[in-house]
Amino acid sequence: MPQGDKLRKLEEEKGFAMRFVIGHGATSRGILDRAIEAEDRKHGDFLRLEHIEGYLELSAKQKHILRPLLLYGMQISMSRLMMYM
Numbered sequence: 835m836p837q838g839d840k841l842r843k844l845e846e847e848k849g850f851a852m853r854f855v856i857g858h859g860a861t862s863r864g865i866l867d868r869a870i871e872a873e874d875r876k877h878g879d880f881l882r883l884e885h886i887e888g889y890l891e892l893s894a895k896q897k898h899i900l901r902p903l904l905l906y907g908m909q910i911s912m913s914r915l916m917m918y919m
Contacts, residue, residue: 837877855899857885 835852836844845851859866874880885891885898 835879837879841879853879853881855881855883855895857883857887857891857895860886860888
């Protein structure tokens, strides 16, 4: 997956954004959250949800992601999508 300026250029040219979608760990500000935050600062390719990650929470995560798309359609902007995450 492209990173940094290449990712932003692709988003502008094609009109869509690619992100790794992930919530937060069960331990607030735990080692995994800090590692993901560091990687996101470096590459800028994460979309963080206000959601606790866990195997039994996969359907909740999918609802969290799809709800704004169902409400506003595929034309929703990345900034508006972030408002609902």
